Amino acid sequence: MNPQEPVIKTEKLTKRFGDFIAVNEITFEVYKGEIFGFLGANGAGKTTAMRMLCGLSTPSAGHATIAGFDIYRQTEQIKRNIGYMSQKFSLYEDLTVLENIRFFGGIYGLGDRQLKSKSQELIERLGLQAEAKKLVGELPLGWKQKLAFSVSVLHEPSIVFLDEPTGGVDPVTRRQFWALIYEAASNGITVFVTTHYMDEAEYCNRISIMVDGSIEALGTPKQLKSQMNETSMDGVFYQLARGAKRGE
């Protein structure tokens, strides 16, 4: 990770819905190749903030650039330069492995020739040759996750957004998934991830914790623990979030 190269840069980014301030002047930077954990209680404003960062929702005030593109004027370029994966939305279960790769690759703007070589390469790298023509719904959960993540970075984005990617996943598969995240980060892809597992907060280079629309803490897990005088991230989160006034 390189602090000289911010790929996400926000300044007083704000989103209001009528009188309600969902996201309140958040300012932070995320660097190239960094694993950045974006934490907060339900209703803290994480999803709204993420939607703005992905170019899906126009901010009410403030500034931000994502992969060098302006969050107001260049949302289409932003969408082309990011990947997205969540537990709730990943792959189509009733399409085959190959069809899913082609479909999402196409959406991310890859041409026919690129799609052909990329999908072949991916299937070989994941060792899914025998499964290429099987429906995704028939794959074990661990494979589905690997595939979903690989598809979200197929177009070599600068940033990948992962929204609770490991919810409901068994502890062994969860750790295999983090190995993939580390690999992507070491290849220079910036990883922006939300999670409710506090042990996973430890695996991030830096984390921010949102409370009622504002970023209340930002730093390495080690810094936050020592600042708040806690031995675990669970304790840090509890101290900050229990003061929250609003629910989801």
Added chain:
Amino acid sequence: MVTLNNITKTYNKGALKAVDNVSFTVEKGELFGLIGPDGAGKSSIFRMLTTLLLPDGGTATVDGHDIVKDYKQIRSSVGYMPGRFSLYQDLSIEENLHFFATVFNTTVEENYHLIEDIYVQIAPFKKRRAGKLSGGMKQKLALCCALIHKPTVLFLDEPTTGVDPVSRKEFWEMLKRLKQQGITILVSTPYMDEASLCDRIALMQNGRVLSIDTPQGIIAGYPSSLYAVKATDMPRLIHVLPTYEPPFNSYIFGEYIHIDMRVMDDQPPIENLTHFLTNAGFEDIEVVSITPTIEDCFIKMLTK
């Protein structure tokens, strides 16, 4: 209070075994947890016990009633909170609660003492439609509606999934108070750290029960020794540990790496490991013997 004997449930004409020969018993007044990831079979078990789904094989009873023959008695006596919010979105808090009380031939007043603790937290919004409530408030309302007819057994299917750690803690406080009122509770969760809050748990994976015991019993049954290791340069540590002889299983766990070692393999393990890591050039090495968590036990069962 609840018994399952070799219960099996398959889908897709037998191609998918969702619940595979599961047996266990839940005692009266017990807080029993089904712990496991998605696809473990938790929801299928709940649907069979609440008579919404028929088993392919095996038998089960709830409060002495057979889940196939006596479905009417079971439906009128249990409380069920499914994983997906399933109250009437366009009825208010108050209306939902009265509706469920009426359906079960009772009144809100009659059993108010059971829900008072929880209801007072949402009562200020009682005229608001359920569809307009926050996630936390929906959850509290759903729990009130599942309790209002004074069920003999309360079935809660993943009530805390996707919920942040602070709200999860609050939810478990509510369950503890319900348990004190003598209600038998069956709850499922994918979060291993919630296991320790149950009286007994069944660890599940792919339709099978891996182990049933008290959380303490499962931890005490951990068959080998567990160590936590930390040093500068954790990414390199992850790659260096698998080169140790004799080999062991290691995996990240929060800020540490956990190492699972058979007791007889290496003596004295802490000194030998520290020596090994010093030779490999690590600094600030910390190696400690630790008590496994339920998550460690689960990993052990999956990697056996």
